[in-house]
Amino acid sequence: MSTMQSINELIHRYKILMWLVTAVFMVGFIIHVYGYAMRAEAIAFIGLGIVLAVVVFEMLRPISPMEKAYRLKRDFEDIPKEKREKLLMELARKDIPYARRRVADAVDTHFKDISKSVREDVLTALAGDEHHYVRSIVGAAIRYNFEDLPEELREKLLLKLADDRDKGERHKISAAGSEIALTVAGNFKDIPKDVREELLKKLAANDNPYTRAGVVFILREFGVPENLRSGLLKKLANDNDERVRCAVDADIENLRAKYGGIGIRDFLTMKYLK
Numbered sequence: 001m002s003t004m005q006s007i008n009e010l011i012h013r014y015k016i017l018m019w020l021v022t023a024v025f026m027v028g029f030i031i032h033v034y035g036y037a038m039r040a041e042a043i044a045f046i047g048l049g050i051v052l053a054v055v056v057f058e059m060l061r062p063i064s065p066m067e068k069a070y071r072l073k074r075d076f077e078d079i080p081k082e083k084r085e086k087l088l089m090e091l092a093r094k095d096i097p098y099a100r101r102r103v104a105d106a107v108d109t110h111f112k113d114i115s116k117s118v119r120e121d122v123l124t125a126l127a128g129d130e131h132h133y134v135r136s137i138v139g140a141a142i143r144y145n146f147e148d149l150p151e152e153l154r155e156k157l158l159l160k161l162a163d164d165r166d167k168g169e170r171h172k173i174s175a176a177g178s179e180i181a182l183t184v185a186g187n188f189k190d191i192p193k194d195v196r197e198e199l200l201k202k203l204a205a206n207d208n209p210y211t212r213a214g215v216v217f218i219l220r221e222f223g224v225p226e227n228l229r230s231g232l233l234k235k236l237a238n239d240n241d242e243r244v245r246c247a248v249d250a251d252i253e254n255l256r257a258k259y260g261g262i263g264i265r266d267f268l269t270m271k272y273l274k
Helices: 003-013 015-033 037-060 065-078 081-092 097-109 116-126 132-144 151-161 176-186 193-204 209-221 226-237 242-249 252-259 264-268
Strands: none
Touching (some): 081 116, 176 264, 226 242
């Protein structure tokens, strides 16, 4: 954080106190004008003491994890690399969802600016996070940086996130499972056959109906073995969610001709399918 940012933050936080200190100085000046010099000097020293106390308090006050997470997001590029990576590891272990979410955001946004070992450790730690927002951001980070992750690690993370517990009540396409479905569709040939088949099985059983609908598109548009394709489509055709059954019944070719193109995102958002 720059010196100017620190000063601005201090002024903002203690704005009322600073106004009171200013008022004390003004009173001291008025008394001084009327000849009560000793009293004015005393008040001036009191005001100066208050200012110094505020400064010392600010310097010694421990910074909370919430504030560290906020500063990490706001000042990421201004924080020395060694310090910010230490901060990433520290906050990733905190029992505070907001802090872990900011860490996931940082890795997703600044992936290439973070050391390989740190970003991989953080993604591994957060892939099983109890908070759905954190898991979904980790899924997005994997999708956008697929080629920069070691094959063994990304397969491990993909399989873990495919079991995501988000039921789609608050998240649709942004759920972790949906991010994995998008990753499979976007990198189908680069994922080993046995891994992608296991992923499809997991995603077809995912709690989120939007994710399950995305699997329908993958099964119908990519080179999935017929026995796996027919088995999963039969299961999804009897899904307890009408939207998933609708996705199975969708005439993709007709929709593609009618709307000038249709892809997995249309299935994930149920667009054109109702």
